[in-house]
Amino acid sequence: MGAGHSHPLYVHAHSATHLLPPEVKVAATVAFVCAVAVTPREARWAFAVHAACAAAAAAVSHVPPRFVLRRLLVVVPFIAFAVLIPFVGSGERVDVLGVAVSREGLWGAWNVVAKAILGATASILLAATTEVPRMLTGMSRLRVPAVLTAIASFMVRYLEVIAGELGRMRTAMAARGYAPRWLWQARPVATSAGALFIRSYERGERVHAAMLARGYSGTMPEIGVPRATRRHWMTAAALPAVAWSATVVALAGPA
Amino acid sequence: MTAAGGATHASTRGGPGPSTPAVEVSGLRFHYPDGHEALTGLDLRVDRGQRVALLGPNGAGKTTLALHLNGINVADAGTVRIGGLLVSEPDLAEVRRRVGLVFQDADDQLFMPTVGEDVAFGPANLGLRGAALDARVDEALAAVGADDLRTRTPHHLSGGERRRVALATVLAMRPDVLVLDEPTSGLDPAGRRELVDVLGALAITQLVITHDLPFALELCPRSVIVDDGRVVADAATTDLLTADAVLRRHRLELPFGFDPRSVTPHG
Amino acid sequence: MHAPDGFLNAGTAVTTGVLSMGAVGASLRHMRTALADRQVPLAGLAAAFIFAAQMFNFPVAAGTTGHLLGGALAAILLGPATGAVVVTVVVVVQALAFADGGLTALGYNVLNMAIVTAFGGYGIFVLLRRVLPDDATGVVAATGLAAGLSVPLSAAAFAVEWLFGASAPVPFDTVFGAMVGVHLLIGVGEGLISAVAVGAVLAARPDLVYGARDLDRAQLTTRRRVGMRPFVIGAVLVALLFAAVVSQFAAPDPDGLERVAEDQGFITSAEDHVLASGPFADYATAGLRNESVSLAVAGVTGVVISLLVGLGIVTVVRDRGGRRSPDADRERRTAGTA
Numbered sequence: 001m002g003a004g005h006s007h008p009l010y011v012h013a014h015s016a017t018h019l020l021p022p023e024v025k026v027a028a029t030v031a032f033v034c035a036v037a038v039t040p041r042e043a044r045w046a047f048a049v050h051a052a053c054a055a056a057a058a059a060v061s062h063v064p065p066r067f068v069l070r071r072l073l074v075v076v077p078f079i080a081f082a083v084l085i086p087f088v089g090s091g092e093r094v095d096v097l098g099v100a101v102s103r104e105g106l107w108g109a110w111n112v113v114a115k116a117i118l119g120a121t122a123s124i125l126l127a128a129t130t131e132v133p134r135m136l137t138g139m140s141r142l143r144v145p146a147v148l149t150a151i152a153s154f155m156v157r158y159l160e161v162i163a164g165e166l167g168r169m170r171t172a173m174a175a176r177g178y179a180p181r182w183l184w185q186a187r188p189v190a191t192s193a194g195a196l197f198i199r200s201y202e203r204g205e206r207v208h209a210a211m212l213a214r215g216y217s218g219t220m221p222e223i224g225v226p227r228a229t230r231r232h233w234m235t236a237a238a239l240p241a242v243a244w245s246a247t248v249v250a251l252a253g254p255a
Numbered sequence: 256m257t258a259a260g261g262a263t264h265a266s267t268r269g270g271p272g273p274s275t276p277a278v279e280v281s282g283l284r285f286h287y288p289d290g291h292e293a294l295t296g297l298d299l300r301v302d303r304g305q306r307v308a309l310l311g312p313n314g315a316g317k318t319t320l321a322l323h324l325n326g327i328n329v330a331d332a333g334t335v336r337i338g339g340l341l342v343s344e345p346d347l348a349e350v351r352r353r354v355g356l357v358f359q360d361a362d363d364q365l366f367m368p369t370v371g372e373d374v375a376f377g378p379a380n381l382g383l384r385g386a387a388l389d390a391r392v393d394e395a396l397a398a399v400g401a402d403d404l405r406t407r408t409p410h411h412l413s414g415g416e417r418r419r420v421a422l423a424t425v426l427a428m429r430p431d432v433l434v435l436d437e438p439t440s441g442l443d444p445a446g447r448r449e450l451v452d453v454l455g456a457l458a459i460t461q462l463v464i465t466h467d468l469p470f471a472l473e474l475c476p477r478s479v480i481v482d483d484g485r486v487v488a489d490a491a492t493t494d495l496l497t498a499d500a501v502l503r504r505h506r507l508e509l510p511f512g513f514d515p516r517s518v519t520p521h522g
Numbered sequence: 523m524h525a526p527d528g529f530l531n532a533g534t535a536v537t538t539g540v541l542s543m544g545a546v547g548a549s550l551r552h553m554r555t556a557l558a559d560r561q562v563p564l565a566g567l568a569a570a571f572i573f574a575a576q577m578f579n580f581p582v583a584a585g586t587t588g589h590l591l592g593g594a595l596a597a598i599l600l601g602p603a604t605g606a607v608v609v610t611v612v613v614v615v616q617a618l619a620f621a622d623g624g625l626t627a628l629g630y631n632v633l634n635m636a637i638v639t640a641f642g643g644y645g646i647f648v649l650l651r652r653v654l655p656d657d658a659t660g661v662v663a664a665t666g667l668a669a670g671l672s673v674p675l676s677a678a679a680f681a682v683e684w685l686f687g688a689s690a691p692v693p694f695d696t697v698f699g700a701m702v703g704v705h706l707l708i709g710v711g712e713g714l715i716s717a718v719a720v721g722a723v724l725a726a727r728p729d730l731v732y733g734a735r736d737l738d739r740a741q742l743t744t745r746r747r748v749g750m751r752p753f754v755i756g757a758v759l760v761a762l763l764f765a766a767v768v769s770q771f772a773a774p775d776p777d778g779l780e781r782v783a784e785d786q787g788f789i790t791s792a793e794d795h796v797l798a799s800g801p802f803a804d805y806a807t808a809g810l811r812n813e814s815v816s817l818a819v820a821g822v823t824g825v826v827i828s829l830l831v832g833l834g835i836v837t838v839v840r841d842r843g844g845r846r847s848p849d850a851d852r853e854r855r856t857a858g859t860a
Contacts, residue, residue, distance in 0.1 A: 008619055008620070009619065009620060009621065026618075029625065030625055030626075033527055033624065033625045033626050034626055036527060036528070037527050037528050037532060037535070037624075037626040038532050071621060074620075074621055074622055075526050078525070078526050078529070082690075085690045085691070085692055088692055088696060089690060089691040089692055091691050102691055104690075104691040105690065105691050105692075107690075108689060108690025108691055108692070109690065111528060111689050111690065112526075112528060112529060112689055112690060114528070115526070115527045115528025115529075115624075116526035116527060116528060116529070116624065118527070119526055119527025119528065119624040119625065119626065119627075120526060120527075120621050120624070122625070123617065123618070123621035123624070123625060124621045126618070127618065127619050127620065127621055132615070132618075132619045133368030133369070135618055135619065139618075145547075145550060147550055147553075147554070147561065147562065148546075148550070148607070148610075148611060148614075150562045150566070151561075151562055151565045151566045151569060151607070151608075151611050152566075152569070152611045152614070152615050153367075153368060153566070154366060154562060154563060154565075154566025154567065154569070154570070155566050155567075155569035155570045155573060155611055155612070155615065156368070156615065156619075157366055157367070157368060157409070157410075157566075158362075158366075158566065158567055158570040159570045159573055159574060160410050161362055161410065161570070162567070162570040162571055162573075162574045163570075163573075163574040163577060166574050166575075166577075166578055170578065180580075180581040181581050181583075181584060181585050182581055182582075182583055182584070182754075183580070183581060183582050183583065183710070183711055183714060183754050184751040184753070184754040184755075185581060186580045186581055186711075186714065186715060186718075187718055189578075189580045189581075189715065190580070190714070190715040190716075190717075190718030190719045190722070191718055191719070191721075191722040193575050193590075193715065193718075193719040193722075194718070194719040194720065194721065194722025194723045194726075195722060195726070196571060196574070196575070197568075197571050197599060197719065197723055197730070198723055198726055198727050198730060200567045200568060200570060200571035201564065201567065201568065201571075201727075201730055203360075203362075203363060203567055204560075204563045204564040204566065204567030204568065205560075205563075205564070206358065206360065206363040207363050207364075207366050207563040207566075207567065208559070208560050208563040208564065209322065209327050209358075209363075210356075210358055210363050210364040210366065211366070211376075211559075211562075211563060212325075212327055212351065212559070213325050213327065213351055213354075213355075213356045213425075214351070214376055214377035214380060214424065214425070214428065215348060215351050215352065215377055215380030215381055215428070216376075216380060216559065217348075217380065217559065218558065218559040220562070221375075221376065221379035221380050222379070222384070223372050223375050223376070223379055223388075288729075366563070
């Protein structure tokens with residue numbers, strides 16, 4: 001079920017967004033996505049506002065639209081599910097192009113598709129303008145437990161190393177003519193996963209020894225990365241504020 | 256560059272005097288959880304400023320010994336003293352300040368997102384902050400010729416760069432003793448040359464575990480052979496590398512065409 | 523199964539978020555006690571392993587491939603608390619760094635993919651270990667079944683969440699039947715790969731398998747070789763059987779079960795709807811042909827999931843006081859911090 005996520009989304013540039021401290025970007029993205037998620041589906045105009053905000057963010061961040069569209073493919077499975085909803089859904093039927101589909105189903109499909117695309121776009125823009133280690137620093141500034149961000153930081157640091165080892169194991173197996181097509185032929189894949197776990201764990205023990213050797217006592221030291229200023233927060237709050245205004249109006253207005 | 260021997264690294268626990276050995280190991284015994292006896296009574300004394308190569312076959316106990324020097328392994332019997340300070344529970348923090356251990360796999364040692372943060376990790380744990388911390392990082396990176404790598408990510412570095420940065424992470428703690436585990440393994444000739452130059456310029460006491468015999472000859476006037484968990488030979492490197500019978504007995508062999516007699520090692 | 527934003531309503535997103543945070547918080551506290559200063563490097567590297575393992579595919583049939591979820595595997599290898607934290611970190615970073623899964627969906631994505639699979643999967647594992655032999659083969663078999671069932675369990679959890687927070691007029695029955703049915707089949711692959719992987723770890727470093735920490739040397743070396751092909755075929759048949767039963771539930775037309783119930787007078791078709799007022803999403807309950815049965819299924823599912831997850835939690839809590847972990851042995855050999 002987990003797909004191949006081997007390409008981080010970071011786009012190297014020096015836009016205003018890139019230069020913002022990570023914690024304001026993460027907070028702004030979450031705020032924006034929440035605004036999108038609670039927007040009532042009938043308020044189509046509100047979604048247009050959200051989309052405009054996303055487009056503005058992309059422009060300011062120097063992220064090409066084609067890049068975003070390509071990365072949006074990750075939501076395609078759910079779009080496919082959403083397309084089915086009007087056919088499977090219950091309730092009053094309506095005629096679309098000669099086919100009777102559920103009216104509620106159409107609304108439901110629109111709801112899922114709009115929110116999924118907008119939410120994914122926001123995530124993509126965040127990832128495109130913020131390198132993952134910076135993002136994790138930002139999260140710890142936002143009061144996410146330091147242990148979690150430290151674990152995530154190590155995961156990110158060693159992911160390529162471990163994936164590289166796994167890749168080499170697979171290459172070695174392929175080089176010996178292993179080309180499985182059926183599940184019962186997958187034993188070597190699984191045993192290599194077991195071997196990889198052992199290697200990863202033992203590397204973890206060695207990393208721990210290296211940390212101890214440099215004075216680690218259980219808490220990661222504060223290395224000191226510049227904190228966000230009020231100006232940074234105000235800048236980042238601009239687009240989510242617009243989005244929330246639209247959402248609030250939509251929530252308050254006629255259903 | 257300080258001369259080897261002056262009490263320039265006075266520590267809070269009463270600095271070591273001029274005649275205190277940098278490293279003193281007595282009767283060290285250690286076995287692994289699976290029962291295997293790794294160290295069977297090892298004795299070793301290294302004086303201040305000396306450079307000693309630790310040679311020996313795989314599985315001899317060299318890496319195990321290295322992990323005792325900074326208290327990561329706990330001995331079954333015997334003692335380890337670093338600058339006179341006994342390696343034991345209450346003094347581990349100071350011991351780890353005094354002993355800088357560079358591991359075999361540089362990746363195990365570079366666990367922070369950027370080089371700068373990795374080099375800062377050690378001194379930050381010692382309590383440095385702000386400008387003092389930055390200065391220490393600069394100093395360590397300069398010592399290994401890696402000033403330009405400060406903002407880089409570790410896994411985008413070459414093997415040689417990684418090795419030098421790993422060394423910098425340790426130098427940043429201003430150790431009294433440097434212990435290096437197979438520092439030249441996996442390096443291409445240029446990377447090896449850079450490393451030899453860096454290590455040769457450091458006036459710190461050095462223990463170098465290595466299979467690279469020409470490297471040992473070039474850098475370390477004294478060599479110790481470890482086999483079966485104890486020291487089996489201890490002499491000037493030139494003498495050891497020309498003692499064919501000794502080398503053969505402990506599975507050591509000179510590279511094809513290499514004649515130690517034809518080389519003038521560093522002092 | 524990385525659901526995007528807006529898939530479930532806000533109330534469900536918040537509730538599942540609170541549940542997830544509670545579970546993760548408790549798991550972190552346990553990790554700190556169990557692993558001390560080793561928790562960051564060990565969990566970090568384990569998370570890298572799970573992430574990498576999820577990236578690579580395994581063959582399923584005729585060239586199609588599948589991917590590992592790894593929650594139950596992580597729990598059996600590392601213990602459910604650490605396993606849950608590790609998979610949580612994977613899911614969260616996937617959402618933030620790869621836009622895989624909505625940020626507002628993290629509550630239920632973490633709950634389904636990390637908490638339910640790790641704790642629920644471990645609960646199933648514990649139950650199976652009680653009936654299976656106390657040796658390496660028993661552990662491997664328990665792993666296979668627990669990991670295999672953790673996948674439909676996760677899907678069932680999603681279906682129960684759908685009942686409360688559906689964003690589209692698809693009835694609970696349909697979601698439950700379709701999701702659980704499909705995931706029963708997907709679980710076969712997960713179960714098999716997890717079982718063989720744990721077997722490989724047991725053979726080389728048995729001290730690294732949390733779920734086998736009670737076995738002694740003699741028990742560990744007892745292995746019975748089981749052929750892969752009959753196992754796979756058997757597992758697929760069983761899964762198909764269950765899936766067929768479950769998916770009946772999702773069928774849009776009334777089936778024999780409902781007809782029988784009507785004839786026997788258990789339900790009448792024109793009664794006041796049980797689900798009319800209540801916390802359930804209108805959508806999930808709209809179009810339910812048979813409310814009582816649907817509600818019963820949802821209820822039983824919820825209870826089963828809660829019990830299994832609870833069992834997983836209880837074993838962790840109990841372990842803190844009692845049994846010695848293999849790490850304790852290592853701690854005597856190596857010194858941590860002063």
